[in-house]
Amino acid sequence: MKRIGLFGGSFDPIHKAHVEIAMCAIEQLHLDEVQLIPTRHNPWKNQSCASAQDRIEMIRIAIQDYPSLTINTIEIEDGGEDKNYTIHTIEKLIHQHPDVQYYYIMGMDQANAFDQWKKAKRISQLVHLIAFQRGGYQPHLDIINKYHFQLLENQPVYASSSDVRNGHIEMLDSNVLRYISYHGLYLETMVSSRMKEKRWKHTCSVAKLAKKIAKANHLDSRQAYIAGIMHDVAKEMDKDMAQKIMEKHFSEYLAKPYPIWHQWLSRYVSEHEFLIDDAVVLKAIEDHTTASIGISPIGKCLYVADKLDPLRGYDSSKQIEICLHDIHQGFRNSLIDFYEFSKRRTERLMNVFMKFTIFMLRKGKNK
Numbered sequence: 291m292k293r294i295g296l297f298g299g300s301f302d303p304i305h306k307a308h309v310e311i312a313m314c315a316i317e318q319l320h321l322d323e324v325q326l327i328p329t330r331h332n333p334w335k336n337q338s339c340a341s342a343q344d345r346i347e348m349i350r351i352a353i354q355d356y357p358s359l360t361i362n363t364i365e366i367e368d369g370g371e372d373k374n375y376t377i378h379t380i381e382k383l384i385h386q387h388p389d390v391q392y393y394y395i396m397g398m399d400q401a402n403a404f405d406q407w408k409k410a411k412r413i414s415q416l417v418h419l420i421a422f423q424r425g426g427y428q429p430h431l432d433i434i435n436k437y438h439f440q441l442l443e444n445q446p447v448y449a450s451s452s453d454v455r456n457g458h459i460e461m462l463d464s465n466v467l468r469y470i471s472y473h474g475l476y477l478e479t480m481v482s483s484r485m486k487e488k489r490w491k492h493t494c495s496v497a498k499l500a501k502k503i504a505k506a507n508h509l510d511s512r513q514a515y516i517a518g519i520m521h522d523v524a525k526e527m528d529k530d531m532a533q534k535i536m537e538k539h540f541s542e543y544l545a546k547p548y549p550i551w552h553q554w555l556s557r558y559v560s561e562h563e564f565l566i567d568d569a570v571v572l573k574a575i576e577d578h579t580t581a582s583i584g585i586s587p588i589g590k591c592l593y594v595a596d597k598l599d600p601l602r603g604y605d606s607s608k609q610i611e612i613c614l615h616d617i618h619q620g621f622r623n624s625l626i627d628f629y630e631f632s633k634r635r636t637e638r639l640m641n642v643f644m645k646f647t648i649f650m651l652r653k654g655k656n657k
């Protein structure tokens with residue numbers, strides 16, 4: 291008789307502990323296969339952050355090197371009712387495959403709350419219930435015994451999807467993280483945990499404006515939005531760490547003033563921590579404070595959005611209108627404003643850009 295493990299969850303997103311648990315179940319229970327079953331609508335959670343399609347895709351990516359792990363989309367495909375309950379899934383699967391022995395596996399948090407599951411007793415009669423140790427959860431033995439749970443011997447892990455969404459990206463498979471960063475999933479909660487609230491508000495506002503300007507100019511608004519969300523990600527980085535990264539990776543810019551280092555550091559974090567590999571996005575982040583001679587149209591969208599952010603407290607609406615109409619003209623205007631502003635000041639920070647700004651302005655429209 292075939293032995294199949296069923297592992298349901300939001301997988302929003304799937305993380306390393308999910309895969310570890312599934313593999314551990316295969317080994318300890320001698321299963322032929324574990325099917326990961328993403329929920330359409332978890333009865334215990336009101337909303338999930340990523341779409342069903344994205345969650346499925348992330349699971350596919352995470353299990354691609356594990357032939358005994360498969361994905362079963364039965365709950366997502368079943369569009370009949372508002373919420374889907376495990377009992378319905380199990381009954382359906384048993385009906386479709388009466389010759390299979392099913393093992394329903396879950397973490398200790400879920401096992402402890404099993405009394406509240408719809409038709410809990412019936413589920414325990416239909417399948418073998420398996421519970422995994424989970425960091426932070428002691429087994430409630432009354433429930434474990436009542437429903438005849440088998441406890442597996444695994445090292446408790448503290449990973450959770452909500453921790454991932456809040457910035458613990460180290461819990462992710464690197465290809466899943468690439469998918470997340472490319473599509474901009476969860477980036478808002480992931481990045482907001484790295485900065486103070488005021489900067490976070492500015493970041494969101496810049497990302498929104500950069501996206502709007504890109505869209506109005508028929509450019510890739512996804513690239514502009516992601517560059518906007520990431521542009522200040524390293525601005526509050528510890529100074530020693532900043533120094534080390536600059537020395538190792540951007541030594542040619544070490545002599546530049548400290549307040550502009552964050553454009554290279556944010557590029558570095560985006561590329562090496564968030565695994566963003568889109569050269570246009572990375573270059574836009576790198577250009578967002580100083581601009582550069584080779585700045586791209588997306589780079590211009592971010593540059594002007596950062597300068598014209600309505601949260602900066604002055605009326606930038608006319609300049610924004612121009613950018614929406616023609617980003618190249620809007621960018622040029624921003625440079626002129628900066629030039630005029632810098633002429634009135636003598637700080638080193640301003641002076642370092644003057645040569646470049648004059649060059650750009652002389653260059654003409656610079657498309």
Ligand SMILES: Nc1ncnc2c1ncn2[C@@H]1O[C@H](COP(=O)(O)OP(=O)(O)O)[C@@H](O)[C@H]1O
Pocket residue numbers: 298299300301302307308311395396397398399400422423424425446447448449450451452
């Ligand atoms: N670190 C972990 N250790 C043990 N079980 C876990 C762990 N993380 C998730 N699980 C289990 O995986 C299943 C799916 O969980 P899900 O709701 O998608 O993720 P999370 O609980 O991480 O938000 C649940 O049964 C949950 O108990």
